[in-house]
Amino acid sequence: MAGVAAAGAETMNAIYDTVGIGWRPELAAGILDHHARIDLVEVIADDFFGEPRRVRALKTLSAQVPIALHGVGLGLASASAVETWRIERMAHLVESISPLFWSEHLAFVRADGIEIGHLAAPPRSDATVDGAAENLLRASRIVGVKPFMENIATLIEPPGSALDEASWISKILSASDCDLLLDLHNVFANGLNHGYDPKEFLRQIPAGRIRAIHIAGGKLISAPDGTQRVLDDHLHDVPDPVFDLLEEAAALSLNPLSVILERDGSYPSMESLLAEVSQARQALARGRTRRAERVEVPG
Amino acid sequence: MSAKQFEAFLARLYVDAGSRARLRSNPLAEAKNAGLSNAESKALENIDWVGLEMASQSFANKRELRRPRSRFSSLTDRLLRVISFLSDRVRRHSGRRGLE
Numbered sequence: 001m002a003g004v005a006a007a008g009a010e011t012m013n014a015i016y017d018t019v020g021i022g023w024r025p026e027l028a029a030g031i032l033d034h035h036a037r038i039d040l041v042e043v044i045a046d047d048f049f050g051e052p053r054r055v056r057a058l059k060t061l062s063a064q065v066p067i068a069l070h071g072v073g074l075g076l077a078s079a080s081a082v083e084t085w086r087i088e089r090m091a092h093l094v095e096s097i098s099p100l101f102w103s104e105h106l107a108f109v110r111a112d113g114i115e116i117g118h119l120a121a122p123p124r125s126d127a128t129v130d131g132a133a134e135n136l137l138r139a140s141r142i143v144g145v146k147p148f149m150e151n152i153a154t155l156i157e158p159p160g161s162a163l164d165e166a167s168w169i170s171k172i173l174s175a176s177d178c179d180l181l182l183d184l185h186n187v188f189a190n191g192l193n194h195g196y197d198p199k200e201f202l203r204q205i206p207a208g209r210i211r212a213i214h215i216a217g218g219k220l221i222s223a224p225d226g227t228q229r230v231l232d233d234h235l236h237d238v239p240d241p242v243f244d245l246l247e248e249a250a251a252l253s254l255n256p257l258s259v260i261l262e263r264d265g266s267y268p269s270m271e272s273l274l275a276e277v278s279q280a281r282q283a284l285a286r287g288r289t290r291r292a293e294r295v296e297v298p299g
Numbered sequence: 300m301s302a303k304q305f306e307a308f309l310a311r312l313y314v315d316a317g318s319r320a321r322l323r324s325n326p327l328a329e330a331k332n333a334g335l336s337n338a339e340s341k342a343l344e345n346i347d348w349v350g351l352e353m354a355s356q357s358f359a360n361k362r363e364l365r366r367p368r369s370r371f372s373s374l375t376d377r378l379l380r381v382i383s384f385l386s387d388r389v390r391r392h393s394g395r396r397g398l399e
């Protein structure tokens with residue numbers, strides 16, 4: 001395992017950050033070949049629901065490398081209650097695998113029987129804060145472990161919102177006592193698409209809640225009005241501004257961070273992915289050094 | 300209109316081009332037909348149309364990519380749903396008895 005101990009650790013307790021890759025079938029052989037250079041893998045939980053053979057294989061994998069489970073289909077950030085059977089599927093998988101942590105998204109994915117097909121941002125309002133908190137408290141109780149909740153990318157500012165994104169996320173985390181899986185490419189994309197400063201966003205969310213981080217790449221797409229927006233497609237290399245945000249997050253947080261590189265297609269060589277893993281470790285180390293220097297200099 | 304109904308209205312917009320076209324041609328009438336409050340109607344009048352179309356296209360692409368589920372998986376899901384439904388009913392029933 002190649003965890004990153006914080007620079008400046010001699011003068012303070014060491015913070016052991018870890019860096020891994022999202023498990024995808026196309027990357028399986030490469031990950032297993034290089035597992036000594038990868039601290040953890042994150043597995044899409046929904047791919048294993050009702051698939052006992054796959055779960056057995058996942059247990060075997062968990063003996064090789066620590067695993068985090070990532071859900072995409074619960075739709076917990078909703079004014080509607082998530083059905084118990086959906087949460088129980090996650091509970092069974094968490095019980096079978098005993099992951100490092102499990103996570104889901106601050107999104108809704110269905111309403112009134114309509115399946116949106118992906119993660120949609122609900123109106124950022126007190127009603128969805130309350131609904132999300134109730135869903136998260138129920139999910140935590142049924143699964144037995146609280147999830148880390150991920151901020152999502154959205155191409156549209158959700159209509160009917162009364163709160164800005166940072167306030168909405170902070171309120172949900174506080175009401176549910178859940179920690180944050182901070183997706184930095186989503187912050188980068190939303191910042192560009194909706195006109196805010198991603199670094200300022202990081203300062204507005206509770207740093208003490210950040211426990212895990214996603215990094216990924218996307219692309220600019222042209223809108224019909226001639227403007228451009230960032231699509232978070234996970235098909236491209238991690239851009240430099242996202243590594244800068246990773247450094248910033250490491251400078252703000254005192255928690256050990258689990259960083260996951262997400263790649264969903266247009267796969268480069270394993271060496272290229274491992275180079276991005278190394279870049280992530282370097283960004284973490286730079287951030288930890290800054291944090292240590294701030295702690296050491298009084299005032 | 301409740302927050303749940305508003306979410307359902309948004310979900311319909313995201314998946315149905317016809318709903319988006321009707322909203323675009325006459326936002327206030329469409330909002331009124333859906334029973335939206337004045338505040339919600341106002342929010343839809345000021346909706347980011349470009350973002351709505353781009354997000355809807357992105358959701359459509361994701362739905363297209365979604366793998367068909369195996370027969371085994373859907374049977375397991377149905378079984379879990381029945382067990383979950385029955386256990387919810389037992390919990391509710393025993394909760395009521397506790398209150399009595």
